[in-house]
Amino acid sequence: AAEAAARVSATVGTAADDWDRAGRIPDDVVRPLAEAGLLCPDVPAGFGGPGLTMAELGEFTAHVGALCSSLRSLMTSQGMVAWAVRKLGDQAQQEQYLRRLATGATAAVAFSEAGAGSDLSAMGTTITADGDRVEVTGTKVWVTGSAYADLVLVFGRYGAGGAAVLVPTDAPGVTVTRVADPLGCRAAGHSEVRLDGVVLPAGHLLGGAGMPLEWLVTSVLTYGRLSVAWGCVGMLRACASAAARHAATREQFGKPLAEHQLVGRHLAELHVAEQAATRLCEHAARLWDGGSPDHVVAAVSAKHFAATQAVAGASSAVQVLASAGAVDGHVVARAYRDAKLMEIIEGSSEISQLLLARHSVARWT
Ligand code: FAD
Missing domain, CATH: 2.40.110.10 (Butyryl-CoA Dehydrogenase, subunit A, domain 2)
Known part of the structure; x- marks a missing residue:
């Protein structure tokens, strides 16, 4: 996983904002990552993939999410397709499609x-x-x-x-x-x-x-929810880092912004949001890797929490950076726009709340 993360860091470099403005990641970036199996790195080695566990995949996804949410989105989609083939494909389909998805095909x-x-x-x-x-x-x-x-x-x-x-x-x-x-x-x-x-x-x-459509989509959506949740953790890390670095160095009223308590509160809340979202994601990934049926609800909780915190955290980061972050091309400005979409996809915040409310009633009554 560390090797994969280093490779993506080197590939993305400082290009994410250019890709965002251009509305496209160059094919000579996407294709080599697909060929290395890095768009769905949990595909098992037996099918030519890197074979990461869900926990390892999660940290990798957060790493990519901190760099570029568009690229992380491609990973989420490709991973969902590969997971669907693992769940629903017969042996011949797994052999054919998992191998293709792990060695260059995009989905x-x-x-x-x-x-x-x-x-x-x-x-x-x-x-x-x-x-x-x-x-x-x-x-x-x-x-x-x-x-x-x-x-x-x-x-x-x-x-x-x-x-x-x-x-x-x-x-x-x-x-x-x-x-x-x-x-x-x-x-x-x-x-x-x-x-x-x-x-x-x-x-x-x-x-x-x-089979009922709901049965077919649930497992694939659960994969997507966990992936999006980890992507939001990445965004929170990028925002916490940008806000802290700016607040530590920019001075107003004779001292660093970080020493103004109202600014410090933004940094504190970002820290807690990132930590708590990470723990929920780790918990869901552990349940997934352990084969517990509870991973389904844990993934909804992680996605819902991480997405809402990413929206709030990106907003706080823009507030701390103020004019320095209020420009297209700044990581916090990009996160501010990207994070909002995470409250819509793979089950909106409202749909997540409905699912969690139903779970709560079943659990406590
Ligand atoms: P609607 O369903 O019309 O909902 C509108 C609002 O009403 C939302 O706030 C919703 O939460 C709320 N709402 C709806 N029903 C209820 C209810 N019962 N109770 C309370 N509130 C409710 N789709 C794919 O198939 N594949 C993809 O790869 C994909 N990627 C996407 C990427 C992005 C960036 C976006 C924005 C969307 C993507 N989608 C994708 C579509 C996405 O899954 C839908 O946008 C999402 O399911 C919401 O559907 P909708 O936009 O039609 O909103």
Whole structure:
């Protein structure tokens, strides 16, 4: 994990703000990271991946999140696809797709539609199987990383249940159109993915077809939630570091900002937020690695807490930096925009609260 982190540090350097402004991470950055397996480094060594545990993956994800949330978003998406293949793929699919994902192919995951955001049961995309072929029709929105992706994992209706199918973006009938000017994570390649009667060999359909959609998506979303939570930890670290360094050196009223108590309070709250979010993420990762079913709720808690703290922490960091941080191209300004999106994705803050409220009632009554 340390080697992987050093490699990403060297690759990103100081380029994250340029990528953010350009709205794209260069292909000669993304592709070599994919070839090294670093977009889904938990893929087991048996399939050619680095084989990190969830705990190791978490610290790596936080490291990437501190450097560049767009790149971390690509990792989250790719990791979700690889995890779906591990959970739902048969042996041949695992052998084929995990190996590809760990050695250069790029991937994105598509649940959302114009009419199905928080409520994924409203999905209208259809997946039908007929002998040795499978057909997909529908339009997915806001698919992170799809502007870079070789494959999109598309969830849809399959008879009375759901299914997931791996769609190559160069298949006839696939159109990928970038979201213009997103608020944050501007280089994460969010796009609309249109699927007009896309016909593929049946081997693209993952196992579990026909099971309730909720069963199929929960495990993949749990992976995504934990990844986003660690990404938020990274943002909190970047903000805490930038705020502390600035407050220690900039003087007003004859002393460093950090010695003004109201500024110091921002630094203290950032410190606690980063520490607490880290502990919740570590706890969820440990439960995941230990195979405990409690990892599902722990991941929702970690994501909800880390995302709301990242929003508050980025706001505090901009406040401490003030005019020095209030410019496009500053790490805290970027975090301020990126963090807000973390309260929307992989289950918004409200959806997380609903899930946690339900858990609380089950636990305490
Ligand atoms: P809506 O569902 O319309 O919700 C609007 C507001 O109402 C939200 O605040 C929500 O919390 C609240 N709300 C909705 N229902 C309830 C309720 N029952 N109780 C209380 N409040 C409620 N999708 C993908 O499939 N793949 C991706 O890779 C992907 N990446 C994304 C990246 C970004 C940056 C963003 C912004 C979105 C991405 N999405 C992706 C879509 C994302 O999953 C949805 O935006 C999210 O599920 C919310 O759906 P919505 O935007 O339609 O909001």
